[in-house]
Amino acid sequence: MRRLALALPLLAAFAAPALAETCPRAGALGTARVMEVAIPEGGLFVGTKSYRDTLPLAPMEVVLTFDDGPAGRTTDRVLAALEAECVKATFFVVGRMAAARPEQLRRIDAAGHTVGHHSMTHVIMNTVPHERGRTDIEQGWETVDRILVGRAAAWPATPFFRFPGFAPTRALASWLADGRVGVFGADFWGSDWTKITSDALLAQVLHRLEERKGGIMLLHDIHAHTADMVPRLLAEMKARGYRVVHIVPAKTRAAGLD
Numbered sequence: 001m002r003r004l005a006l007a008l009p010l011l012a013a014f015a016a017p018a019l020a021e022t023c024p025r026a027g028a029l030g031t032a033r034v035m036e037v038a039i040p041e042g043g044l045f046v047g048t049k050s051y052r053d054t055l056p057l058a059p060m061e062v063v064l065t066f067d068d069g070p071a072g073r074t075t076d077r078v079l080a081a082l083e084a085e086c087v088k089a090t091f092f093v094v095g096r097m098a099a100a101r102p103e104q105l106r107r108i109d110a111a112g113h114t115v116g117h118h119s120m121t122h123v124i125m126n127t128v129p130h131e132r133g134r135t136d137i138e139q140g141w142e143t144v145d146r147i148l149v150g151r152a153a154a155w156p157a158t159p160f161f162r163f164p165g166f167a168p169t170r171a172l173a174s175w176l177a178d179g180r181v182g183v184f185g186a187d188f189w190g191s192d193w194t195k196i197t198s199d200a201l202l203a204q205v206l207h208r209l210e211e212r213k214g215g216i217m218l219l220h221d222i223h224a225h226t227a228d229m230v231p232r233l234l235a236e237m238k239a240r241g242y243r244v245v246h247i248v249p250a251k252t253r254a255a256g257l258d
Contacts, residue, residue, distance in 0.1 A: 020246060023086030029234050030086045032061070032243035038250035039159055043177025047185025047216050050166050054187050054215060061214045061245045062237065064089040065186065066221040067118055067162065070097055070104040077227035079111060085234045088246035089113050091221065092162040092184070095120035095140035102147045109148050114248055116160035116184065117141045126167045133172055137161070155179045158249050187215025190226070198228035205229070206236055214242065 020031035035055065037044070045051040055063060064082075066089055069075040082089055091108055093115055098105045109115050119125075120139035123132070141156035149157050159181040163172075166185055176183055190205040209217070219226050237244070 020088070021086075025084070025086060027238075028085045028087075029238040029242075029244060031088045031246050034088075034246045034248055035063075036250040037160075037182060037247050039180035039182045041180075043173070043180070044182035045173070045177075045185070046182070048187050049189070050168075050185030051183075055245075055247065057214055057245060058243075059213050060241055061243050062209070063216045063245050063247055064219070065092060065116075065162075065184070065216060066090070066219050067092045068094055068097065068122065069221040070101045070108060071222040072101060072104065074224055074227040075101075075104060075108075075221045078221040078230050079108065079113075081227075081230040081234060082113070083111065084231070085238070087234060087244050090116055090160065090184075090247055092116040092118040092160070093140075093144060094118050094122050095143035098144050098147060105144065105147050114160065114246065115144060115148065115158055116162060117144060117156055117158070118162050119164050122164045124165045124167045125163055125172055126169050130169065130171050133169065134175065137172070137176075155181060160184055160247075160249065184216065186218035188212050189218035192220050192223050192226045192229075196225055198225040198232075201225055202229045202232055202236070205233060209237075209242070210240075 020034050023030040037055070046054050048054050057063065064087065066078060069091060070093060091113055093105065105115065117137070117140050120136045120143065123136050125133040142152035145152045145157045161176060161181050162184045168183070173183060188208040190201055190208070192201055196204070205217070219230070221227070
């Protein structure tokens with residue numbers, strides 16, 4: 001697996017921070033800043049649960065990410081919680097879920113969240129032949145792009161991808177790097193795929209957040225216990241002094257449509 005070394009030349013992959021929109025709701029957590037992420041030659045692989053490096057975040061900064069949707073009611077509840085706190089997140093969506101709920105995908109996008117990619121069927125890539133895995137990845141972003149931008153191209157409009165199950169192959173990672181599609185892991189996760197109450201999940205996520213003091217957080221908008229937890233999580237993050245960073249593709253690339 002090739003890895004990203006965040007040496008000085010590669011820091012050019014991250015634009016200077018921009019201020020987020022002002023939140024009209026007093027006391028809300030808000031989004032502290034926007035980070036534009038370009039994909040350098042050689043690829044971008046971030047998230048210390050899988051890779052050596054992560055995004056250049058300051059202490060107490062958090063990138064919120066949600067996987068596997070859009071999922072109907074639970075996703076709507078997550079979106080409502082984010083809206084109430086003026087928080088922007090990144091949703092790594094599954095193509096077949098997007099195809100089943102195109103209007104919900106459009107609402108995620110219209111709300112200003114970043115829509116990344118998580119394959120078409122959530123197949124675990126290191127368990128299938130290379131061509132099947134590559135086709136599943138391509139079909140996922142093609143489905144999303146047809147819904148959001150009206151057409152599909154060789155590379156996705158938003159060049160952000162997360163491997164299902166955090167299970168890459170060397171060949172697929174190299175192919176994504178060649179196409180300048182960034183690969184995102186996570187710095188910590190809530191393990192919300194387990195059977196757990198929302199109270200226990202909140203305690204677990206906060207414990208891991210306090211251990212790391214920030215980073216890329218992974219949750220899933222397909223679970224009811226996660227949707228139950230998110231409003232309280234955001235309130236706790238505000239109370240404890242955490243700041244949300246919203247990641248977006250750098251404007252310097254024509255969103256993979258060139």
